[in-house]
Amino acid sequence: MTLLDREADVGAARTERVAERLRITEIFFSVQGESSRVGLPTVFVRLTGCPLRCVWCDTEYAFNGGAYRTIDDVVMEVARHGTPYVCVTGGEPLAQKSCLSLLGSLCDAGYDVSLETSGALDIGAVDARVSKIMDLKAPGSGECDKNLWSNLAHLTPRDELKLVLADEADYLWAREQLQAHRLVERCPVLFSPVQGSLKPADLAEWILRDKLAVRMQVQLHKVIWGNAQGR
Numbered sequence: 001m002t003l004l005d006r007e008a009d010v011g012a013a014r015t016e017r018v019a020e021r022l023r024i025t026e027i028f029f030s031v032q033g034e035s036s037r038v039g040l041p042t043v044f045v046r047l048t049g050c051p052l053r054c055v056w057c058d059t060e061y062a063f064n065g066g067a068y069r070t071i072d073d074v075v076m077e078v079a080r081h082g083t084p085y086v087c088v089t090g091g092e093p094l095a096q097k098s099c100l101s102l103l104g105s106l107c108d109a110g111y112d113v114s115l116e117t118s119g120a121l122d123i124g125a126v127d128a129r130v131s132k133i134m135d136l137k138a139p140g141s142g143e144c145d146k147n148l149w150s151n152l153a154h155l156t157p158r159d160e161l162k163l164v165l166a167d168e169a170d171y172l173w174a175r176e177q178l179q180a181h182r183l184v185e186r187c188p189v190l191f192s193p194v195q196g197s198l199k200p201a202d203l204a205e206w207i208l209r210d211k212l213a214v215r216m217q218v219q220l221h222k223v224i225w226g227n228a229q230g231r
């Protein structure tokens with residue numbers, strides 16, 4: 001195969017990829033409310049659909065509906081916002097196979113890409129340039145049995161683990177997982193209180209009491225805008 005043939009093949013694969021379609025609930029520009037990227041102006045691409053039903057889910061509107069759009073179209077809309085930071089979220093973005101192509105295309109376009117994922121689906125094929133913000137579902141979510149523990153082996157220091165906690169029982173469970181799976185040695189670990197269920201001050205006191213090497217966070221976008229959709 002000549003160099004020209006190879007370049008033609010790569011070009012054809014890229015053309016095929018950008019023509020793939022995904023069901024999208026919304027694309028919006030806001031302040032990143034979570035993770036180590038908190039506060040950064042970010043474009044959010046929210047994919048439709050999720051196989052889980054966490055009892056405290058705040059994005060139920062993304063379970064259904066949405067509109068099909070090509071990857072090319074999504075990347076062009078992202079570009080209109082003029083920020084280097086893109087967060088692909090859901091729902092559960094990995095529930096759509098073409099999410100992997102979208103992530104690759106956004107990385108190819110030079111963006112700093114993060115992926116918010118439930119931890120219930122395999123993250124092994126996610127582009128290595130993407131920062132994966134992966135949940136571990138605590139018992140209070142009602143979806144603890146969906147945690148795909150083999151995903152832990154795919155985490156690198158550029159990724160983050162997020163544990164959303166509804167009460168003290170969830171906190172004690174999370175503390176146990178930290179030790180059992182040596183989580184802080186894999187990547188930064190975030191503990192968040194479920195809004196309206198666990199007081200942030202209580203969670204802070206427990207983390208300080210137990211001297212855990214985790215980052216506590218509250219959702220900045222909710223502090224600023226409450227529960228408004230598209231924020």
Ligand code: SF4
Nearest residue numbers: 050052054057091118
């Ligand atoms: S995984 Fe996320 S989107 Fe799905 S039900 Fe749980 S919180 Fe909601």
